[in-house]
Amino acid sequence: QIPFDGNYTEITVPDTEVNIGQIVDINHEIKPKLVELVNTDFFKYYKLNLWKPCPFWNGDEGFCKYKDCSVDFITDWSQVPDIWQPDQLGKLGDNTVHKDKGQDENELSSNDYCALDKDDDEDLVYVNLIDNPERFTGYGGQQSESIWTAVYDENCFQPNEGSQLGQVEDLCLEKQIFYRLVSGLHSSISTHLTNEYLNLKNGEYEPNLKQFMIKVGYFTERIQNLHLNYVLVLKSLIKLQEYNVIENLPLDDSLKAGLSGLISQGAQNINQTDDYLFNEKVLFQNDQNDDLKNEFRDKFRNVTRLMDCVHCERCKLWGKLQTTGYGTALKILFDLKNPNDSINLKRVELVALVNTFHRLSKSVESIENFEKLYKIQPPTQDHPSPSSESLDVFDNEDEQNFFDSFSVDQTVTSSKEPPEEIKSKPVGKAEYKKTNSCPSSGSKSIKEAFHEELYAFIDAIGFILNSYRTLPKLLYTLFLVKSSELWDIFIGTQRHRDSTYRVDL
Numbered sequence: 001q002i003p004f005d006g007n008y009t010e011i012t013v014p015d016t017e018v019n020i021g022q023i024v025d026i027n028h029e030i031k032p033k034l035v036e037l038v039n040t041d042f043f044k045y046y047k048l049n050l051w052k053p054c055p056f057w058n059g060d061e062g063f064c065k066y067k068d069c070s071v072d073f074i075t076d077w078s079q080v081p082d083i084w085q086p087d088q089l090g091k092l093g094d095n096t097v098h099k100d101k102g103q104d105e106n107e108l109s110s111n112d113y114c115a116l117d118k119d120d121d122e123d124l125v126y127v128n129l130i131d132n133p134e135r136f137t138g139y140g141g142q143q144s145e146s147i148w149t150a151v152y153d154e155n156c157f158q159p160n161e162g163s164q165l166g167q168v169e170d171l172c173l174e175k176q177i178f179y180r181l182v183s184g185l186h187s188s189i190s191t192h193l194t195n196e197y198l199n200l201k202n203g204e205y206e207p208n209l210k211q212f213m214i215k216v217g218y219f220t221e222r223i224q225n226l227h228l229n230y231v232l233v234l235k236s237l238i239k240l241q242e243y244n245v246i247e248n249l250p251l252d253d254s255l256k257a258g259l260s261g262l263i264s265q266g267a268q269n270i271n272q273t274d275d276y277l278f279n280e281k282v283l284f285q286n287d288q289n290d291d292l293k294n295e296f297r298d299k300f301r302n303v304t305r306l307m308d309c310v311h312c313e314r315c316k317l318w319g320k321l322q323t324t325g326y327g328t329a330l331k332i333l334f335d336l337k338n339p340n341d342s343i344n345l346k347r348v349e350l351v352a353l354v355n356t357f358h359r360l361s362k363s364v365e366s367i368e369n370f371e372k373l374y375k376i377q378p379p380t381q382d383h384p385s386p387s388s389e390s391l392d393v394f395d396n397e398d399e400q401n402f403f404d405s406f407s408v409d410q411t412v413t414s415s416k417e418p419p420e421e422i423k424s425k426p427v428g429k430a431e432y433k434k435t436n437s438c439p440s441s442g443s444k445s446i447k448e449a450f451h452e453e454l455y456a457f458i459d460a461i462g463f464i465l466n467s468y469r470t471l472p473k474l475l476y477t478l479f480l481v482k483s484s485e486l487w488d489i490f491i492g493t494q495r496h497r498d499s500t501y502r503v504d505l
């Protein structure tokens with residue numbers, strides 16, 4: 001366990017050979033190029049449907065009151081740069097997708113990790129990402145919690161799946177990566193909203209150290225997961241370069257040069273082979289792991305679909321963009337296996353990938369800044385218990401009331417906390433190798449399988465014991481039924497032979 005001492009530098013990034021300090025150094029080098037790139041016309045616009053119905057539940061009753069929940073989308077086509085005009089669209093592989101049988105035609109290609117909006121959807125709008133920054137919107141309470149709960153409980157491999165201890169390390173590597181990916185996305189969103197948090201005193205958006213520490217900073221594992229996401233996305237970009245995909249993209253030369261320059265800078269800073277950064281080849285190693293890969297892909301698609309259930313438009317915009325970015329990174333990492341492989345890369349996927357990397361870069365920079373602020377003056381309430389009801393999240397009652405008014409049932413803490421054991425435990429590569437290989441298709445580690453069997457055994461014993469408990473009552477009820485039948489015969493009012501009796505035990 002790593003007790004939090006206000007310093008993240010030496011903490012390892014799980015399943016990689018790097019530590020957070022090294023990521024910070026890489027980020028310093030590539031940040032200027034990345035910022036330049038996301039400010040270009042090509043990368044600063046994103047096309048999406050913000051009003052697609054939630055596919056999982058009827059959830060339109062949700063709302064987000066604050067003005068920054070909304071998105072300023074573009075209705076006037078003349079405002080959209082040439083590069084995004086319809087005649088330019090479709091050049092980036094849009095027409096070459098292989099369709100899944102039974103799936104919505106435009107929505108999915110068999111290799112896709114995300115459910116993209118249809119290309120011909122009439123409700124697609126363009127959004128200028130620079131004009132609609134990801135920051136505090138006041139979205140919270142039960143509404144956002146229900147989304148996060150669905151993400152973790154139903155569409156993620158849980159650390160407590162088959163394990164009483166509930167440690168993420170108990171999962172096999174593929175499932176670990178999935179959990180960390182989702183948790184890292186959550187950490188990154190929380191970092192942005194606390195880095196640009198509304199200060200009620202002056203109406204400005206500014207870093208709020210206390211909120212950051214409560215949501216992310218005290219949980220070393222959340223910090224690790226966010227940095228792992230940085231590594232995954234960077235590795236996917238490096239792979240695009242290595243396999244000559246960038247070179248062949250239908251982009252203008254300056255964009256290609258910008259993208260290549262950024263990636264080369266990232267690769268150069270690793271100063272080792274890029275498997276040192278992250279070695280995706282150890283995942284889904286053998287053919288038997290196809291089921292596991294399909295399960296991984298299906299679950300991630302569901303996470304992308306859940307973004308349509310987010311009530312706050314601004315949060316939905318960035319949620320959709322980032323899940324698409326991660327889905328694209330996964331596709332590149334897991335499906336591009338040798339230089340001759342082709343990959344379908346849509347324009348929205350490329351834009352999402354680069355912007356997701358920029359979001360992570362911004363998070364890494366913000367965490368570095370929060371670390372400095374913490375060293376100058378740590379928040380007064382140190383190391384709060386995350387499950388504590390008395391957690392003093394807001395500085396005064398006015399602040400509490402103001403934020404409460406944003407959403408129904410605003411709760412800042414929830415029962416959905418990772419168990420103590422996983423909060424600040426670093427996972428080194430050696431450790432993972434020892435315990436985690438998904439053995440076969442549908443895969444469970446030996447430990448998971450053992451726990452599953454154990455629980456089945458306990459259930460069976462419970463069933464047998466319960467039968468003994470209910471046996472006297474059952475016999476008594478049968479006796480009553482039989483006597484009643486005999487009585488009916490005796491008094492000559494015998495029921496029809498086929499009559500059935502309902503016996504409520």
Ligand SMILES: Cc1cc2nc3c(=O)[nH]c(=O)nc-3n(C[C@H](O)[C@H](O)[C@H](O)COP(=O)(O)OP(=O)(O)OC[C@H]3O[C@@H](n4cnc5c(N)ncnc54)[C@H](O)[C@@H]3O)c2cc1C
Pocket residue numbers: 134135136137138139140141144145147148182183184186187189190193215222307310314315316318319411412413414415416417418
């Ligand atoms: C897709 C999406 C996008 C959002 N975007 C924005 C936005 O742009 N601006 C904005 O102001 N709000 C946004 N929100 C809301 C925001 O994420 C929080 O839900 C809200 O601020 C309330 O926070 P909370 O402290 O109650 O805990 P939440 O962040 O809602 O977390 C719920 C529970 O999940 C667990 N948890 C928290 N972080 C992690 C982690 N990293 N890993 C594992 N478990 C974790 C904890 O047990 C926590 O109690 C978004 C929500 C969603 C679902």
